[in-house]
Amino acid sequence: MEELKGVSWPPEPIRTERLLLREPEARDRGTFVELLASPEVHTYLGGPRPRAELERELPAVPERRTGSFVAELDGAMIGLILLRRATGHSRPAAADKTDLGYLFLPRAWGSGYGYEACSAALGWLAEALPGEPVVLTTQSANAPSMRLAAKLGFTEVERFEAWGAQQWLGLRSAVPPAG
Numbered sequence: 001m002e003e004l005k006g007v008s009w010p011p012e013p014i015r016t017e018r019l020l021l022r023e024p025e026a027r028d029r030g031t032f033v034e035l036l037a038s039p040e041v042h043t044y045l046g047g048p049r050p051r052a053e054l055e056r057e058l059p060a061v062p063e064r065r066t067g068s069f070v071a072e073l074d075g076a077m078i079g080l081i082l083l084r085r086a087t088g089h090s091r092p093a094a095a096d097k098t099d100l101g102y103l104f105l106p107r108a109w110g111s112g113y114g115y116e117a118c119s120a121a122l123g124w125l126a127e128a129l130p131g132e133p134v135v136l137t138t139q140s141a142n143a144p145s146m147r148l149a150a151k152l153g154f155t156e157v158e159r160f161e162a163w164g165a166q167q168w169l170g171l172r173s174a175v176p177p178a179g
């Protein structure tokens with residue numbers, strides 16, 4: 001995965017009904033550690049990283065890259081949205097396309113925040129890179145992620161085996177289907 005190019009970054013923070021999407025800041029570091037060390041968050045993502053390693057190795061402002069949005073609720077980070085270029089993706093249908101990833105703290109699940117934040121980030125992308133299709137890879141066993149992908153308008157391209165599990169590759173075309 002590589003950073004998105006050809007877009008103006010960072011954008012003005014994006015307000016949704018309940019959330020704020022913005023670039024990462026130093027005050028988010030503790031939440032990044034929590035997110036990346038959480039076994040629950042990483043059930044379908046190949047396992048968490050050790051907390052001590054994260055404390056040691058994360059930069060002062062983690063993930064400060066074009067296309068990386070922190071989702072903030074009531075002044076505090078609750079999740080991360082990643083829009084990246086899928087350079088070198090093993091599946092030809094996804095290679096070099098824009099890729100969406102999302103991770104939220106378990107205490108923020110079940111409230112529609114993932115959908116709200118991803119919709120806003122995809123809206124930003126549609127303006128920043130008009131006509132850009134977006135791909136998404138998730139384990140097919142990751143039911144909440146599969147539901148979120150469907151709600152966001154991703155449709156199945158294929159399923160494939162990788163990292164010891166079945167993966168689902170979805171595509172969201174820039175032009176919404178009629179009806």
Ligand SMILES: CC(C)(COP(=O)(O)OP(=O)(O)OC[C@H]1O[C@@H](n2cnc3c(N)ncnc32)[C@H](O)[C@@H]1OP(=O)(O)O)[C@@H](O)C(=O)NCCC(=O)NCCS
Pocket residue numbers: 040041042044045100101102103104105108109110111112113114115116137138142144145147148151
């Ligand atoms: C994937 C992930 C973001 C989904 O979170 P989520 O909260 O289930 O997703 P949504 O934002 O779509 O919220 C949907 C849930 O909120 C509920 N909800 C409550 N209030 C709501 C509202 N106002 N609007 C919409 N949904 C609402 C829905 O009923 C639904 O619950 P259900 O799944 O029990 O039916 C979360 O599970 C996660 O961070 N997982 C770990 C990281 C990961 O696996 N990422 C995938 C790899 S890219």
